[in-house]
Every structure is written in structure tokens, then in C-alpha cells.
Amino acid sequence: MKIKGITEAQLRAAVQSAGKEFYDDNLQFNREPEKIGNWLHFTLRVKNSSKPGAGRSSSMFSRGRKQVSACWHAHRDVMRAIFRARPDALLITQLAHYEGSAGFEHEFPYTGTQNCGPQADPIARQDCCEC
Secondary structure, three states, X not given: OEEEOOOHHXXXXXXXXXXXXXXXXXXXXXXXXXXXXXXXXXXXXXXXXXXXOEEEOOOOOOOOOEEEEEOHHHXXXXXXXXXHHOOOOEEEOOOOEEEHXXXXXXXXXXXXXXXXXXXXXXXXXXXXXXO
């Protein structure tokens, strides 16, 4: 992901806040925030795949296997924390471009219904966890 319009301190606070509020303090950066031009680049993961916020494999051969990647819901809650801190931030992910808080709340629900499994055995992103 990459974001513009927020400081690194605000980003770190948003991840920490969402992690403590919803995920038993289980969220952290997989890719530490890195400033490239006007953008902060980062990715998320969980500390423990057995705790809240962990994604599950969508492969038909290992469906449900715990992963260290942060689930769809964890990303959603971190992004909401980001937009609470900076409602006008611009956030770009592989799934969508979010222009501010209103754009995020309008667009984000659609990403949860996107298939993340194989075409022969589809599964929605929002269903690849235990949330």
C-alpha cells in the first residue's frame, strides 16, 4: 500500500490503535513505512497467525490454513483509523484507490466481495479469515 497526506507517526498510531482496539494487539508492519517521494509505502501482517486479524489461505489445496498476512477486516480497520486521523488522505492499494474518508467508505465494501481464490473454487476476500 501507499499513502499520501499522513505522517509516519500518524500511520504508526493508526496501526497501533486498530490493533489494540480490535485485534488483541496483533497487528504490525510487514514492510516498515518507507517514504518514497510524497508517499509512504507499507504493508501489514499479524504477529501471531493464531490470534485475531490473521488471514486464511484461499487456495483450494490449503483452504483455511492460517497465515501471517493481515485479513481484509484488519486492513479495513487500519484504514478507518488512518482516515480518522487524516480524512483527506489518499491511499492506494492493489484493490482500489481511496480518495479521502468518504471515498474509502464508499469503495471499500466492494473489495470484500472480490474473489481471492481460484475460479474453480471462489471465495470472497472478506471470508478468508475467522472474523
